Amino acid sequence: MDRIPILKVGEFLLVSVQVDMHDRLAMTLQDDLTARIVVDGARGVLIDISSLDVVDSFIGRMLGNIAAMSRVLDAQTVVVGMRPAVAITLVELGVALRGIQTALNVDSGMALLRKRVDAAAPSAGS
Amino acid sequence: MNTLADTVLPVRSDEDIVRVRQRVREVCIAAGFSLVDQTKMVTAASELARNALQHGGGGDMHMATPVENGRRGVRLTFMDEGPGIADVAQALRDGYTTGSGLGLGLGGAKRLVNEFAIDSRPGKGTRIMIARWK
Numbered sequence: 001m002d003r004i005p006i007l008k009v010g011e012f013l014l015v016s017v018q019v020d021m022h023d024r025l026a027m028t029l030q031d032d033l034t035a036r037i038v039v040d041g042a043r044g045v046l047i048d049i050s051s052l053d054v055v056d057s058f059i060g061r062m063l064g065n066i067a068a069m070s071r072v073l074d075a076q077t078v079v080v081g082m083r084p085a086v087a088i089t090l091v092e093l094g095v096a097l098r099g100i101q102t103a104l105n106v107d108s109g110m111a112l113l114r115k116r117v118d119a120a121a122p123s124a125g126s
Numbered sequence: 127m128n129t130l131a132d133t134v135l136p137v138r139s140d141e142d143i144v145r146v147r148q149r150v151r152e153v154c155i156a157a158g159f160s161l162v163d164q165t166k167m168v169t170a171a172s173e174l175a176r177n178a179l180q181h182g183g184g185g186d187m188h189m190a191t192p193v194e195n196g197r198r199g200v201r202l203t204f205m206d207e208g209p210g211i212a213d214v215a216q217a218l219r220d221g222y223t224t225g226s227g228l229g230l231g232l233g234g235a236k237r238l239v240n241e242f243a244i245d246s247r248p249g250k251g252t253r254i255m256i257a258r259w260k
């Protein structure tokens with residue numbers, strides 16, 4: 001598999017990472033998602049990493065990049081399903097995932113996205 | 127003393143880093159590591175494999191499963207013949223990076239394991255050994 005599928009669900013994009021991504025695959029996902037936010041006019045991105053048993057600094061950086069890029073493109077990002085062992089390891093590694101919204105599962109992630117998008121809806125018009 | 131003969135895996139491509147993670151996971155499970163300990167060791171291996179590939183231009187990982195004082199462990203040695211690291215103390219500091227990374231690879235990997243040894247000389251390549259014990 002040389003691409004992670006991106007599903008459009010209403011105004012959100014949904015990604016479930018089901019494979020141990022090599023670095024190029026992670027970069028491709030980052031590029032694809034950024035492009036799709038613009039093409040689909042998406043307001044939010046939900047990334048499910050519940051299948052990942054390892055998140056190293058490279059994948060952590062990719063998640064941070066996606067969150068930062070989507071913010072610039074007026075979309076919210078939520079990362080869901082991080083396994084406890086992965087969370088413990090990431091913190092010890094020094095990757096705090098600052099600026100990334102997380103939720104325990106897809107349901108609460110979708111609810112969080114909805115809330116954030118609604119809160120941001122009356123555009124400040126700056 | 128090793129319970130298994132050393133295994134050598136190439137670290138020459140992105141796909142090799144994925145294979146390193148998978149094989150290290152297998153030996154950590156075989157050594158009876160807890161899930162958190164497996165995850166720490168696999169993550170450290172991933173960081174060091176990427177370091178060998180990106181900074182060292184590729185190399186090898188040697189994998190051994192020693193038993194000392196009745197404790198089982200996993201020992202990994204990453205070797206490359208790249209430019210080496212001029213200032214090891216600096217390279218271990220968080221935030222130090224020569225590439226596009228976060229600069230957490232070496233220092234971060236060190237925090238995830240019980241033993242960490244680095245031998246690097248400019249022009250001679252780098253050798254990093256890590257070990258974790260059950």
